Amino acid sequence: MQYKQLGASNLQVSTICLGTMTFGEQNSEAEAHQQLDFAIAAGINFIDTAEMYPVPPKAETQGKTEDYIGTWLKKNSALRDRLIIATKVVGPSRGFKWLRDGNIAVDRRNILAAIEASLKRLQTDYIDLYQIHWPDRYVPMFGQSSFDLAQDRETISIQAQLEIFKELIQAGKIRYLGLSNETPWGVCEFSRIGKELNLPQIISIQNAYSLLNRNFETGLAEACHHTQVGLLAYSPLAFGVLTGKYLPGGSQKGRITQFLGFGQRYGKPNVVSAAKAYVELAAKYQISPTTLALSFVNSRWFVASNIIGATNLDQLRENIESLNFQLTPEILEEINAIHALFPNPAP
Numbered sequence: 001m002q003y004k005q006l007g008a009s010n011l012q013v014s015t016i017c018l019g020t021m022t023f024g025e026q027n028s029e030a031e032a033h034q035q036l037d038f039a040i041a042a043g044i045n046f047i048d049t050a051e052m053y054p055v056p057p058k059a060e061t062q063g064k065t066e067d068y069i070g071t072w073l074k075k076n077s078a079l080r081d082r083l084i085i086a087t088k089v090v091g092p093s094r095g096f097k098w099l100r101d102g103n104i105a106v107d108r109r110n111i112l113a114a115i116e117a118s119l120k121r122l123q124t125d126y127i128d129l130y131q132i133h134w135p136d137r138y139v140p141m142f143g144q145s146s147f148d149l150a151q152d153r154e155t156i157s158i159q160a161q162l163e164i165f166k167e168l169i170q171a172g173k174i175r176y177l178g179l180s181n182e183t184p185w186g187v188c189e190f191s192r193i194g195k196e197l198n199l200p201q202i203i204s205i206q207n208a209y210s211l212l213n214r215n216f217e218t219g220l221a222e223a224c225h226h227t228q229v230g231l232l233a234y235s236p237l238a239f240g241v242l243t244g245k246y247l248p249g250g251s252q253k254g255r256i257t258q259f260l261g262f263g264q265r266y267g268k269p270n271v272v273s274a275a276k277a278y279v280e281l282a283a284k285y286q287i288s289p290t291t292l293a294l295s296f297v298n299s300r301w302f303v304a305s306n307i308i309g310a311t312n313l314d315q316l317r318e319n320i321e322s323l324n325f326q327l328t329p330e331i332l333e334e335i336n337a338i339h340a341l342f343p344n345p346a347p
Contacts, residue, residue, distance in 0.1 A: 001014050001015065001016070001042060001043025001044065001045075001323070002014070002015040002323060003015065003045070004230070004304050004305065005230075005304075006084075006129075006176075006203055006204055006230045006304045006305070007202070007203030007204050007228050007229050007230040007304065008201055008203055008228035008229075009176050009203040011084055011128065011129070011175075011176065011203075012045075013045065013046040013084055013304060013305045014043060014044045014045045014046045014305065015298055015305060015306060015323060016044055016046075016298075016305065016306055016308055016319065016320055016322075016323065017044065017046040017047070017048050017086075017232065017305040017306065017307045017308070018035065018036070018039040018044050018046065018047050018048065018307075018308070018309075018316075019048050019234065019307040019308055019309035020032070020035075020047065020048065020049045020053065020065050020068075020069060020309070021049075021050070021053045021054055021055045021065060021309060022054060022055075022309055022310070022311050023035075023049075023053070023054055023064065023065040023068045023069070024053065024054035024061050024064025024065045024067070024068060025054035025055065025056070025061055025064075026054070026255070026258075026311045027311055029067075029068045029071065031311075031312075032065075032068040032069070032072070033068070033071070033072045033075075034313060035310065035313065035316055036069070036072045036076075038313055038316055038317070039316065039320070040076075040079065040083075042320050044320070045082060045083055045084055046083075046084045046086070046305055047069065047083060047084070047085055047086065048086045048087075048206070048232070048307050049065050049066055049069055049085075049086070049087045049088075049122075050065070050066075050087055050088035050090075050131075050133055051063065051066065051087060051088060051089060051090060051099075051114050051117065051118050051133075052088075052090050052094075052096065052099070052133065053065035053066070055255075055259075055262075056255075056259045056262050057094070057096060058098075059098035059099075062096075062098065062099060063117070063121055066087065066118055066121035066122050067121045069085070069121075069122055070120075070121050070122040070123035070124070071123070073085075073122060073123050073124055074123045080124060083128075084128040084129065085122065085124065085127060085128050085129075086127070086128060086129035086130075086131060086178070086232075087118050087122070087127055087129075087130065087131070088130070088131040088132070088133035088180060088206075089106065089110065089111055089114040089115070089118075089130070089131075089132060089133060090104050090114070090133050090134075091104065091105075091106055091132060091133055091134045091135060091136050092104050092105045092106070092136060094134075100113055100114075105136055105155075105156050106132055106135075106136035106156050106161050107156045107160070107161075107164075108160075108164050111161075111164050111165070111168070112164070115127070115130065115168060115173055115174065119173065125172070125173075126172055126173055126174065126175060127173065127174045127175070128174075128175045128176065129174075129175070129176050129177075129178050129203075129204060130165070130168070130174040130176070130177055130178070131177070131178040131179060131180045131204070131206055132161070132177075132178075132179055132180060133180050133181070134180060134181040135155075135179075135181065135182060135183075135186055136155045136156045136161065137152075137153070137155035137186075138151045138152050138153050138155075139181070139182070139183050139186070141181050142181075142264065142265065144347075145347045158189055158190055158193050159193050159197060159199070162177075162190070162193060162194055162197070162199035162200055163199060165177050165199075165200050166199050166200050169200055176200075176203045176204075177200045177201075177202055177203065178202060178203060178204035178205065178206060178232070179202055179204070179205045179206070179229075180205065180206035180207065181206070181207060181208075182205050182207065182220075183219075183220070184219035184220050184222070184223040187202065187205060187220065187223045187224060187227055187229055188223050188227065190202045191227035191229070201228075202227070202229055203228070203229060203230065204229060204230050204231070204232050204304065205220070205224060205229050205230075205231055205232065206231075206232040206233075206234055206307070207220065207231065207232075207233070207234070208233075208234055208235045208265070209231065209233035209234070209235075209236065209297060209300075209303070210233075210235055210236050210237065210238045210242060210293060210297065210346075211238070211242055211274070211278050211292075211293050211296055211335065211338075211339070212238045212241065212242065212266075212271060212274055212275065212344070212345055212346040213235075213238070213265070213344055213346045213347055214339065214343075214344055215344050215347050216231060216233075216302070217302075221302050224302060225302065230302070230303075230304030230305070231300075231302050231303050231304055232304060232305050232307055233297050233300075233303050233305070233306050233307060234307045235265075236293060236294055236297040236306050236307070236308065237290060237293050237294070237308075238265075238266060238271075238275070238293075238346060239254065239255060239256055239262075239263045239265075239266055240254040240255070240256065241256070241266050241271065241275050241346070242275055242278060242279075242289055242290070242292075242293040243288075243289050243290050243293075244275065244276075244279040244289045246266075246272075246275070247272065247275060247276055247279065265346040265347065266346050268345055268346060269345065270342045270345035271345045271346050273342060273345075274338065274341075274342035274345045277338045277341070277342065278292060278293065278335075278338060281331070281334055281335065281338065285331060287325060288318065290318055290319065290322065291318070291321070291322050291325050292331075292335075294306060294308065294319060294322035295322050295323075295325045295326070295327055296327060296332075296335060298322060298323060299326070299327050308320075
């Protein structure tokens with residue numbers, strides 16, 4: 001396993017991070033514990049979750065993922081200080097009526113309630129990385145690509161959010177703060193206000209990044225470089241689209257077909273054509289499509305950790321083994337040629 005410094009922090013995170021949003025929906029508690037055992041044995045020290053998990057989010061399962069991680073942490077308490085546990089507080093954009101009565105702005109009441117509930121479920125005294133799951137303000141997300149001024153709304157100020165997180169850091173309940181599903185403006189404003197007012201510095205951003213969605217490479221890569229913020233890349237296999245399983249002749253089995261209406265990013269024009277081209281490229285070099293997709297993400301200079309998820313140990317093993325494959329200049333050139341034909345079909 002390889003390790004990298006996460007932003008401007010002293011955290012050294014494994015290049016592969018174990019994503020857990022299947023725990024409690026597609027994976028049982030026993031299966032979740034098996035994945036955690038396997039991942040830690042392979043050298044992974046970074047586990048990512050969220051208060052809204054598992055997905056798809058619903059009232060009857062909300063919090064199960066953290067519960068399952070918590071029961072594992074209780075059994076493996078001697079490992080706690082060697083692990084980096086990350087979780088997230090929801091924002092107001094998704095309309096989760098079952099969570100805190102649907103009043104889920106990123107404000108004092110919600111942050112304090114969310115952190116206490118997560119600590120209890122995770123059975124730990126502190127969170128290493130606490131992330132704002134998506135901005136309190138309006139931003140285009142999850143397949144939207146254009147800022148619509150008509151959807152702009154009142155928001156909890158960034159200063160007010162950072163002041164609450166500062167209290168939690170001083171209380172020892174969280175160590176560091178991160179963003180998720182953010183924009184270049186958001187990264188720069190959080191960084192600027194933190195520095196000017198002696199408030200917590202953002203050390204990470206968790207955004208989608210894959211062969212089908214390289215939008216991070218433009219404004220966000222520059223913003224994160226100058227603000228010392230590391231990318232935690234999620235959906236590096238594009239919900240399994242980049243494995244080829246949704247192409248004609250594939251198994252077609254996965255969360256996109258299991259949960260209707262889920263993964264709207266991947267129903268757009270050119271997604272299938274681009275995925276087919278990457279699958280064919282992998283075959284040309286006699287590697288699996290999974291290895292090609294993950295090794296690409298692993299190799300990017302701005303990626304601090306690649307968040308992989310699996311529903312079984314065979315998938316998890318293949319995902320971790322992607323670290324053993326290094327892209328050659330020839331393969332990268334062909335990847336970029338496909339990208340030029342199908343630029344970011346799943347933003």
